[in-house]
Amino acid sequence: MSTQAEKTFTVSREEAAKIMKLSTRTLDRYIKGRKLSNKNIAGRIFLNMEEVNDFSKKKRTHRNIKYRQPQVKRAMESQPMPDVFIESGDRDIYRNLYEEVQRDLKGFQQRLEGANYRVGQLEAQLKSSVPVIEHQKLLVGHKKERYNKRVMYILLAIILGIQPIWLVLAYL
Numbered sequence: 001m002s003t004q005a006e007k008t009f010t011v012s013r014e015e016a017a018k019i020m021k022l023s024t025r026t027l028d029r030y031i032k033g034r035k036l037s038n039k040n041i042a043g044r045i046f047l048n049m050e051e052v053n054d055f056s057k058k059k060r061t062h063r064n065i066k067y068r069q070p071q072v073k074r075a076m077e078s079q080p081m082p083d084v085f086i087e088s089g090d091r092d093i094y095r096n097l098y099e100e101v102q103r104d105l106k107g108f109q110q111r112l113e114g115a116n117y118r119v120g121q122l123e124a125q126l127k128s129s130v131p132v133i134e135h136q137k138l139l140v141g142h143k144k145e146r147y148n149k150r151v152m153y154i155l156l157a158i159i160l161g162i163q164p165i166w167l168v169l170a171y172l
Contacts, residue, residue, distance in 0.1 A: 009039040009046035016047045020056040025120065030055070 013031075017024045030036050031045070036055055038045050 007037065007048045007051070009041065009048055011047045011049050011052055013045050013047070016052045019052055 011019070013024050013027055016036075017027045020027065027036075031038050031047075036047055036051060038047050040046075
């Protein structure tokens with residue numbers, strides 16, 4: 001592999017994400033984990049095309065896995081268990097338990113995916129939110145502003161209350 005200085009960084013994050021068939025968020029995790037080298041040019045992040053292609057070929061494990069039924073179920077179907085240990089009625093119970101566990105597992109996986117999605121949403125909101133310290137400074141400024149308004153209203157009431165006395169004294 002060539003050194004950082006010899007590499008040409010021509011692929012933007014969005015283009016690399018499309019090439020690798022990933023989300024930009026996942027690509028950002030790879031960049032942050034230093035699995036991909038990057039270069040910041042004029043405030044934008046660029047990646048090396050060769051490195052992106054190599055990485056996309058290596059990093060397809062979760063998409064290449066063919067989900068198979070566990071060997072336990074196949075063993076139950078292909079080789080009947082001896083009747084000494086399991087009676088014929090019990091096989092149905094175990095099969096039903098296995099199918100119930102599979103359904104529960106799918107439900108848990110869906111809930112986990114939903115939770116991961118929600119975490120992503122909350123992270124995005126957190127990035128665009130105002131830090132707590134700055135928020136408290138804004139509140140203090142707002143309180144001072146309300147105090148200043150009250151002082152102005154009191155002064156206005158005093159001036160308006162004194163004005164009739166001035167008019168009476170002016171005509172005397």
